Amino acid sequence: MKKRYNDIITALLLVGAxxxxxxxxxxxxxxxxxxxxxxxxxxxxxxxxxxxxxADAWRMTKFPRKFFNTAFITVVNLGFTIITNxxxxxxxTRNRKKSKFFGIMYYYFISAMFIPFCVIxxxxxxxxxxFHLDNVMGITFLYVIFGLPMNTFIxxxxxxxxxxxxxxxxxxxxANPLQIFWSVIFPVLKPTTATVAILSxxxxxxxxxxxxxxxxxxxQQTLQLAQYxxxxxxxxxxxxxxxxxxxxxxxxxxxxxxxxxxxxxxVVAGAVK
Amino acid sequence: xxxxxxxVEPIYYAGVGIMGVLFFLFHTISxxxxxxxxxxxxxxxxxxxxxxxxxxxxxxxxxxxxxxxxFTFKFAIICTILVNIISLILACALNSNIRFKNFVKGVYxxxxxxxxxxxxxxxxxIFANLIPAVGxxxxxxxxSTNLLGTTSAIWGIIFVTIWSGCAFxxxxxxxxxxxxxxxVYEAAALDGAKGLRKFTRITFPLLAPSFTINMVLAAKGxxxxxxxxxxxxxxxxxxxxxxxxxxxxxxxxxxxxxSYQMANAVVLFIVVxxxxxxxLRVLEKREEKIG
Numbered sequence: 001m002k003k004r005y006n007d008i009i010t011a012l013l014l015v016g017a018x019x020x021x022x023x024x025x026x027x028x029x030x031x032x033x034x035x036x037x038x039x040x041x042x043x044x045x046x047x048x049x050x051x052x053x054x055a056d057a058w059r060m061t062k063f064p065r066k067f068f069n070t071a072f073i074t075v076v077n078l079g080f081t082i083i084t085n086x087x088x089x090x091x092x093t094r095n096r097k098k099s100k101f102f103g104i105m106y107y108y109f110i111s112a113m114f115i116p117f118c119v120i121x122x123x124x125x126x127x128x129x130x131f132h133l134d135n136v137m138g139i140t141f142l143y144v145i146f147g148l149p150m151n152t153f154i155x156x157x158x159x160x161x162x163x164x165x166x167x168x169x170x171x172x173x174x175a176n177p178l179q180i181f182w183s184v185i186f187p188v189l190k191p192t193t194a195t196v197a198i199l200s201x202x203x204x205x206x207x208x209x210x211x212x213x214x215x216x217x218x219x220q221q222t223l224q225l226a227q228y229x230x231x232x233x234x235x236x237x238x239x240x241x242x243x244x245x246x247x248x249x250x251x252x253x254x255x256x257x258x259x260x261x262x263x264x265x266x267v268v269a270g271a272v273k
Numbered sequence: 274x275x276x277x278x279x280x281v282e283p284i285y286y287a288g289v290g291i292m293g294v295l296f297f298l299f300h301t302i303s304x305x306x307x308x309x310x311x312x313x314x315x316x317x318x319x320x321x322x323x324x325x326x327x328x329x330x331x332x333x334x335x336x337x338x339x340x341x342x343x344f345t346f347k348f349a350i351i352c353t354i355l356v357n358i359i360s361l362i363l364a365c366a367l368n369s370n371i372r373f374k375n376f377v378k379g380v381y382x383x384x385x386x387x388x389x390x391x392x393x394x395x396x397x398x399i400f401a402n403l404i405p406a407v408g409x410x411x412x413x414x415x416x417s418t419n420l421l422g423t424t425s426a427i428w429g430i431i432f433v434t435i436w437s438g439c440a441f442x443x444x445x446x447x448x449x450x451x452x453x454x455x456x457v458y459e460a461a462a463l464d465g466a467k468g469l470r471k472f473t474r475i476t477f478p479l480l481a482p483s484f485t486i487n488m489v490l491a492a493k494g495x496x497x498x499x500x501x502x503x504x505x506x507x508x509x510x511x512x513x514x515x516x517x518x519x520x521x522x523x524x525x526x527x528x529x530x531x532s533y534q535m536a537n538a539v540v541l542f543i544v545v546x547x548x549x550x551x552x553l554r555v556l557e558k559r560e561e562k563i564g
Binding site for chain 1: 280281282284285286288289292293295296299300301302303304306307309317349363366367369370371372373375377378379380381382383384385386387388389390391394395396398399403406436444445448449482488490493497499500503504512517518521522525526529534535538539541542545546
């Protein structure tokens with residue numbers, strides 16, 4: 001009885017997953033490899049494979065440039081975010097009892113989490129123009145800064161659970177504060193670093209709003225923005241458009257398949273804190 | 274005995290100080306500038322004058338803004354409720370002893386990984402081409418037109434939002450469910466609790482912390498809905514699916530209404546904070562009552 005009940009749930013879940021989640025993605029891939037003349041029966045298997053779609057989409061979106069921009073933003077942001085934000089969280093958490101300054105900074109960063117991006121969107125563009133941040137370098141810098149509240153919050157929870165005796169032992173051994181942080185604390189923070197890394201990777205790779213308002217120069221744009229090329233045309237060549245979408249989704253998909261467990265636990269850890 | 278107060282190493286001050294200054298310069302100053310300009314008639318360039326509360330009073334007279342607020346609230350309420358109901362059902366199903374568990378879980382979480390713009394574009398095609406084709410084939414009039422071009426376009430956007438939004442909420446509920454001690458269920462079974470009663474009396478109350486997180490994050494996110502709308506309807510047809518964030522972007526940059534839309538953004542900020550605080554108060558009180 002109990003077993004049959006579970007089988008019904010399994011079946012329902014599988015059908016739901018296939019119909020609602022896998023079908024649209026399956027359709028995306030099919031359209032990406034079809035010939036435009038073969039679109040009458042969208043969900044039928046392609047009569048002939050047309051891989052030129054990818055090559056054409058590659059040229060139309062200027063894929064290499066956009067991919068480089070997106071990858072640069074994502075990777076550089078990741079490196080800087082992890083190093084600077086974890087150190088800030090460590091410095092704040094360990095010194096809050098000793099100096100008021102760190103307590104104030106903690107609440108300052110945390111309270112900034114309540115300011116939604118669309119509220120500062122307009123003045124940020126003005127500010128970014130003054131400092132010439134309307135390019136790939138600039139937006140990467142802004143991502144590092146804007147991620148600070150959330151990451152400080154996540155990291156400081158983890159630092160709190162590291163016994164202070166660890167710091168003291170290293171200090172007695174003659175390590176300076178930077179050495180203590182880098183060779184003692186940072187390695188212990190690894191699981192939290194994974195969480196932060198996953199969240200910031202997802203944010204920068206998939207972000208649309210910030211590049212849209214800041215990166216008006218075409219050579220500076222990201223992959224997400226590049227997809228707009230297909231929307232602005234009068235008659236959309238869906239095959240090219242979908243080939244392009246597949247190229248944007250693919251890196252994410254590959255990472256997801258290999259790090260699924262990590263990603264899921266990272267997202268939960270980030271939210272529950 | 275009084276403990277000797279140790280000094281703080283200067284490197285800590287330097288690290289936190291530098292990041293604090295940078296954060297202040299680009300985040301806080303932007304915010305304060307925005308609030309400042311909301312009291313002026315600045316267009317984004319040229320000179321400006323103080324106009325006091327005129328921009329704020331204008332919000333209540335402007336039909337575009339009022340309709341954007343109505344749309345945003347309708348959208349946020351429907352999405353928050355539907356996403357949470359569906360996620361809860363999915364999480365309970367995924368938590369039972371099913372086969373292919375990891376695979377099924379992986380599939381349901383997949384939409385979270387995809388950017389909302391591309392998801393929006395993919396569903397544009399489905400609404401514009403696939404569904405009408407199927408509708409005409411089966412002779413169903415309701416399905417034969419592009420939903421996104423009609424007055425019901427909001428439901429298309431809601432569908433896509435649920436499609437990508439359930440992944441995250443389901444995961445949070447699932448981790449909440451997994452943290453419930455199985456002893457509780459055994460005790461409940463001895464007392465004769467079964468089925469729906471078991472869910473309403475035991476499972477759901479114990480999920481209170483997950484419920485709080487999901488409700489607050491969902492409402493906050495959906496009040497600021499932006500990406501999906503830009504990708505799918507661009508606020509149309511007409512202005513029927515223009516959310517506040519979309520309105521701020523379109524009119525603030527393109528419509529010469531910089532300071533007025535800034536006032537709008539400040540109001541949106543207050544609304545979002547007020548809704549979050551209200552939800553936290555109510556839901557945390559509920560948690561205490563249960564715990």
